[in-house]
Amino acid sequence: MGLDQDASSNNSGLPLILGLALTLSQQETITPPPSNKITKPFNNSSNFITCSTSNNHNNNLQAELPSLTLGLSYPKNVNNNKVYYEDPLDFSTQTSPHHSVVSSFSSGRVKRERDVSSEEVEAIERVCSRVSDEEEDAVAARKKLRLTKDQSAMLEENFKQHSTLNPKQKQALARELNLLPRQVEVWFQNRRARTKLKQTEVDCEFLKKCCETLTDENRRLQKEVQELKALKLTQPLYMPMPAATLTMCPSCERLGGVSGGGASNKTTFSMAPKPHFYNPFTNSSAAC
């Protein structure tokens, strides 16, 4: 079996021209994808996140504290017992100044929030601690969207056909799934990213195996070289041999055929007619 065939038969679909001859160690060559580390924001108080600045949609808490207000979110789209909002990035659609509350729940704001000094945080918490029961309704409406099985299946089906969507397809799919185009878009973005991540992990495992196999093979070949050297010392290399000497692979010690009677009587030891490239996935000898 050829090298390329082996490569194409692996799950990663990578050709075997993967630089397998590199001598770097696994630790050096293969770095696993970054772990999905979870770092909690400095303040995960639900009261805190119900706060919003009155005039800053980015929830930039560097805004003057006195301008802080409490706000309710205004769901604009409800289906499947879940509450959706208009594209939070599209502030032109927001008629209520309090609508920014929705996006203030998002993690993306945390990065900026972390920059806020501790004094500001305390001040914010003091304000937010006065959140009334009304806000609890808003909190309840903050449930994370979970796509239904049907929606997921449909998205998967579409993703199989094409991993990217043009605006028309996005609109159509969103309409069909009763989702926002933005949600469809995000799903595809995440799907692409995670597919790639998974593929990277598969490739990583594949390369690890290659490395192990090559290390073993290298060890074996070096041993073979030692044996051949020892053989050379005990037997002169060009010693005349009988014409009917059997050819034997020094590695696997299999008989390669009878010379003399056939076509190959030029040498006493037959070698592979073509240059040999080692394939770590065929367990054959380097000389076979």
Add this chain to the structure above:
DNA sequence: AGTCTTCTGAGCTTTACGTCA
């Protein structure tokens, strides 16, 4: 019931590319 891990929806930033003045 509390903890940990995994999955996943979503936001933000960066990068690449096309268009236009």
Add this chain to the structure above:
DNA sequence: GGTGACGTAAAGCTCAGAAGA
């Protein structure tokens, strides 16, 4: 034709809620 500004899409990174172990 070269160039800078601008818009857009995708990739990449990250966070955090939900669910299951």
